[in-house]
């Protein structure tokens with residue numbers, strides 16, 4: 001899948017990920033009304049609304065982008081129907097040729113991590129049948145439990161040719177409370193970056209490793225250091241747009257080959273129609289507004305790469 005991700009990025013010339021984080025508040029009223037007429041103001045109604053919203057955004061953007069990143073929390077809040085919408089979204093995006101990064105942030109003791117890895121990247125054996133649970137291409141993984149939590153994911157990645165993005169330096173304001181703490185005189189995120197590089201050496205694709213890293217756009221200097229520590233790791237970069245990250249901050253997350261990083265924006269794309277800049281599209285044109293926001297984001301990042 002890392003090879004597919006690189007191929008999709010080369011084809012679209014857009015190292016970006018659309019984050020499918022559908023809060024009900026972002027779903028235009030006409031989409032909500034239709035879903036509620038059919039299913040009532042229920043979890044099923046909410047799940048239908050977010051699925052229809054996602055489908056329209058994917059239809060409006062899939063030819064411009066290499067990948068999507070559905071954030072599972074946004075679906076889990078609607079219980080089992082919400083998880084159904086997550087699965088429908090994953091399947092639909094894959095039908096459209098997109099690489100799907102499940103932002104699930106899993107990781108536990110070994111036996112439990114093994115089940116998480118199967119749930120999101122693998123197949124589960126049911127009697128004589130091998131069944132596909134959620135079927136994403138990549139999953140985000142929390143490294144706090146160390147190799148016990150990561151190795152089961154690496155095993156499934158090897159079997160299924162899937163990948164992971166390990167949280168190294170997250171984009172949120174308080175990430176430094178733990179991730180920046182010095183260990184032997186160096187910040188913890190650097191040590192985690194070294195672990196990612198070592199885990200990744202065991203599982204290489206053609207150019208990049210199946211083991212990538214999450215590093216926030218909001219910490220560009222740290223991104224520069226981490227790029228050097230993990231030269232073969234793809235970096236998934238959240239924090240662009242709504243959290244303040246800009247294209248000009250991101251050039252050092254990329255390698256000299258123009259590859260090596262993929263930048264996520266969720267609210268900035270899926271709720272673009274609410275921004276003044278894209279106001280002309282109105283609620284009815286929400287998917288066109290998302291398309292315009294994708295085009296602007298891709299241009300912003302390509303410009304930053306060309307300027308360095």
Ligand SMILES: O=c1ccn([C@@H]2O[C@H](COP(=O)(O)O)[C@@H](O)[C@H]2O)c(=O)[nH]1
Nearest residue numbers: 071170171216238239242243265266267
């Ligand atoms: O360090 C991290 C890791 C993950 N995220 C996730 O990315 C998106 C960001 O959404 P925006 O609307 O573009 O801010 C969201 O799903 C987060 O859970 C992150 O922001 N930072």
